[in-house]
Amino acid sequence: MAKITMRQAISQALWEEMERDPKVFILGQEVGVWGGTYAVTKGFYDHFGADRVRDTPISEAAIIGSAIGAAIAGTRPVAELMTINFAFSAMDHIVNQSAKMHYMFNGQMVLPLVIRTVGGGGRQLGATHSQTPDAIFAHFPGLKVVAPGTPADAKGLLKAAIRSNDPIMFIEHATLYQIRGEVPDGDYIVPIGKSTVQRSGDHVTIVTYSKMLELSLKAAEQLAKDGIEAEIVDLRTLRPLDMEPVIESFKKTNRAVIVEEGWKSFGVGAEISAQIYEHAFDYVDAPIKRVAQKEVPLPYNRNLEQMALPQVEDIIKAVKEVL
Amino acid sequence: MELSSELKKEMYWMMLLSRRLDERAWVLHRQGKIAFHISGIGHEAAQVGAAFALKRGHDWVTPYYRDLALMVSLGLTPEEFMLSLMGKAGEPSSGSRQMPSHFGLRRVNAVSHSAPVATQAVHAAGIGLAIKIKKEKKVVLTTIGEGSTSQGEWYEAVNWAAVHQLPVIFLVQNNQYAISVPPEMQMAVKSAADKACGLGLPGQMIDGTDVIAVYEIISELAEAARNGKGPALVEAKMYRITPHSSDDDDRTYRSREEVEENKKFDPLLLTKARLIDEGIYTEKDLEDLDKKAKQMVTDAVKTAEEAPYPAAEEAAYPVYAEEVPNA
Ligand SMILES: Cc1ncc(C[n+]2csc(CCOP(=O)(O)OP(=O)(O)O)c2C)c(N)n1
Ligand SMILES: [Mg+2]
Numbered sequence: 310m311a312k313i314t315m316r317q318a319i320s321q322a323l324w325e326e327m328e329r330d331p332k333v334f335i336l337g338q339e340v341g342v343w344g345g346t347y348a349v350t351k352g353f354y355d356h357f358g359a360d361r362v363r364d365t366p367i368s369e370a371a372i373i374g375s376a377i378g379a380a381i382a383g384t385r386p387v388a389e390l391m392t393i394n395f396a397f398s399a400m401d402h403i404v405n406q407s408a409k410m411h412y413m414f415n416g417q418m419v420l421p422l423v424i425r426t427v428g429g430g431g432r433q434l435g436a437t438h439s440q441t442p443d444a445i446f447a448h449f450p451g452l453k454v455v456a457p458g459t460p461a462d463a464k465g466l467l468k469a470a471i472r473s474n475d476p477i478m479f480i481e482h483a484t485l486y487q488i489r490g491e492v493p494d495g496d497y498i499v500p501i502g503k504s505t506v507q508r509s510g511d512h513v514t515i516v517t518y519s520k521m522l523e524l525s526l527k528a529a530e531q532l533a534k535d536g537i538e539a540e541i542v543d544l545r546t547l548r549p550l551d552m553e554p555v556i557e558s559f560k561k562t563n564r565a566v567i568v569e570e571g572w573k574s575f576g577v578g579a580e581i582s583a584q585i586y587e588h589a590f591d592y593v594d595a596p597i598k599r600v601a602q603k604e605v606p607l608p609y610n611r612n613l614e615q616m617a618l619p620q621v622e623d624i625i626k627a628v629k630e631v632l
Numbered sequence: 633m634e635l636s637s638e639l640k641k642e643m644y645w646m647m648l649l650s651r652r653l654d655e656r657a658w659v660l661h662r663q664g665k666i667a668f669h670i671s672g673i674g675h676e677a678a679q680v681g682a683a684f685a686l687k688r689g690h691d692w693v694t695p696y697y698r699d700l701a702l703m704v705s706l707g708l709t710p711e712e713f714m715l716s717l718m719g720k721a722g723e724p725s726s727g728s729r730q731m732p733s734h735f736g737l738r739r740v741n742a743v744s745h746s747a748p749v750a751t752q753a754v755h756a757a758g759i760g761l762a763i764k765i766k767k768e769k770k771v772v773l774t775t776i777g778e779g780s781t782s783q784g785e786w787y788e789a790v791n792w793a794a795v796h797q798l799p800v801i802f803l804v805q806n807n808q809y810a811i812s813v814p815p816e817m818q819m820a821v822k823s824a825a826d827k828a829c830g831l832g833l834p835g836q837m838i839d840g841t842d843v844i845a846v847y848e849i850i851s852e853l854a855e856a857a858r859n860g861k862g863p864a865l866v867e868a869k870m871y872r873i874t875p876h877s878s879d880d881d882d883r884t885y886r887s888r889e890e891v892e893e894n895k896k897f898d899p900l901l902l903t904k905a906r907l908i909d910e911g912i913y914t915e916k917d918l919e920d921l922d923k924k925a926k927q928m929v930t931d932a933v934k935t936a937e938e939a940p941y942p943a944a945e946e947a948a949y950p951v952y953a954e955e956v957p958n959a
Contacts, residue, residue: 343884344884366779366818367779367783370784397748434668435729436729437748603947606729608729608947609726610728613728613947616947
């Protein structure tokens with residue numbers, strides 16, 4: 310166990326998996342000589358060499374398309390997209406190819422592919438560098454979508470992702486790289502598709518993941534001062550979605566607030582609340598609330614940006630409304 | 633045909649003013665007064681030469697984030713640039729909704745790109761299509777970095793323009809880097825202009841530090857395009873004198889010696905030397921001009937600093953051309 314940053318945890322997982330399995334290799338823009346846009350692969354190029362840490366041209370479609378080919382041909386690519394916003398340039402390969410090939414060709418081909426990418430706003434980078442389109446990816450059967458909120462989960466889930474034989478969107482959050490947490494050394498695996506309770510409480514269930522876990526924990530601390538104990542369920546994986554801890558918690562609290570950074574319409578909160586109504590209707594004591602980004606492209610100006618993003622106060626307010 | 637002294641003076645002024653604006657942006661960033669800057673230092677000759685080759689305000693431009701000097705030549709004012717750096721109200725490209733340097737000025741037919749690289753090339757092809765449909769005598773200039781010509785969309789745009797014989801000039805600014813990555817890791821050809829032969833349009837490489845050469849060549853290509861002769865691809869070579877952006881530390885991938893060596897080819901200095909050589913300006917004239925440019929920049933900073941931020945409610949619109957309830 311060591312207290313390390315999210316960046317270090319992700320880096321550790323990659324390093325250990327590359328040491329363990331020579332079939333694992335990294336490709337993407339700026340991943341090699343430069344060490345990655347977020348410095349996750351610093352030192353990898355010197356240690357593993359240019360073949361396994363491959364700097365690519367600025368060609369997202371070719372990064373993902375060729376990773377698909379390489380995966381089918383027996384390697385285990387970890388393809389990096391500088392930001393999730395640029396995943397849209399590779400959408401055909403992600404959605405029409407990677408998500409469907411195993412099924413459409415009746416399991417003849419396995420695609421052990423991890424797409425590491427970075428989402429989220431809050432850094433004044435404007436509408437096309439700041440999106441949280443996680444729900445879009447979670448919409449497609451055939452893809453798995455993982456988005457960790459703690460360093461330990463980042464390490465454990467990334468290792469699980471690299472060992473998985475399915476295409477996985479592994480979505481890191483741009484403003485979480487510096488957060489610190491205890492991370493087990495060595496072969497630490499967190500299974501994909503398992504939600505977890507990050508904080509216990511009896512009064513309300515907050516369902517969240519990734520960056521919004523940090524905000525939800527802060528909100529819970531403040532609510533505790535008013536005697537309100539929130540239970541926080543961290544989804545960690547959006548697809549396959551593990552509702553069990555959510556439902557279990559809800560049956561105890563009978564009230565829920567779902568917090569996501571992306572837009573509310575057709576989002577993660579919509580799915581979770583629908584499932585709560587489907588599976589625990591008899592336990593509902595108040596309409597379920599969703600906290601999400603305002604329905605605008607995220608603006609550059611700091612005031613405008615902050616007003617569009619979900620805030621701790623929004624979570625507190627929503628909790629008080631359902632109580 | 634020898635260019636007039638007036639034209640040379642005008643082009644030099646645009647280069648100078650852009651340079652001083654750009655330098656001040658770096659200072660403002662160091663002072664913590666702005667969040668982000670991406671710089672065109674070293675690119676001024678190519679951008680100003682290309683802008684002056686256009687019928688400015690009549691022809692179209694789909695620029696990219698390094699095109700400050702291009703935009704200043706088209707009519708972006710120092711105040712407007714400073715407003716955008718500071719994310720203030722009244723910023724003309726986006727009302728401070730978009731990052732600085734994503735230039736879009738409808739009043740001069742400059743269309744913003746939204747950050748994923750190379751999209752502007754495809755839009756340029758579409759503008760070319762519209763020009764053709766409307767039977768106008770116009771040309772579109774679209775600019776891009778050499779690294780971004782690796783993007784599939786760029787090839788599709790060039791191919792499209794060649795197939796449909798559209799009035800589009802594809803200007804590649806090869807500044808030797810795409811963030812940290814050198815051109816040889818983007819393309820196996822020596823120059824992006826070499827890609828033209830596979831796509832069926834004329835391609836040529838030019839010295840991107842020579843404002844006059846750029847002006848002359850693009851003028852000719854633009855006139856041909858306006859007259860239905862189809863698209864052209866030009867690669868202008870220069871050196872990116874600054875880091876990629878204010879978020880980048882270029883010491884991790886290139887030596888200080890390399891940067892210093894390349895500063896010898898700083899287009900502003902080369903142009904200045906040439907104007908003195910040709911007797912168009914004296915040292916004293918140039919000093920006065922520089923003072924004037926710096927003063928304009930200082931005034932622009934002051935205006936922008938005094939300007940208000942956009943009101944928070946502004947974040948809510950305009951998402952659609954028409955108001956959509958509960959959208
Ligand atoms: C589709 C897409 N992928 C990646 C990026 C990130 N990115 C921004 S600028 C840049 C480098 C572009 O280099 P080049 O085209 O040579 O232009 P320069 O910045 O050197 O002028 C990259 C990779 C992006 N904006 N869009
Ligand atoms: Mg470049």
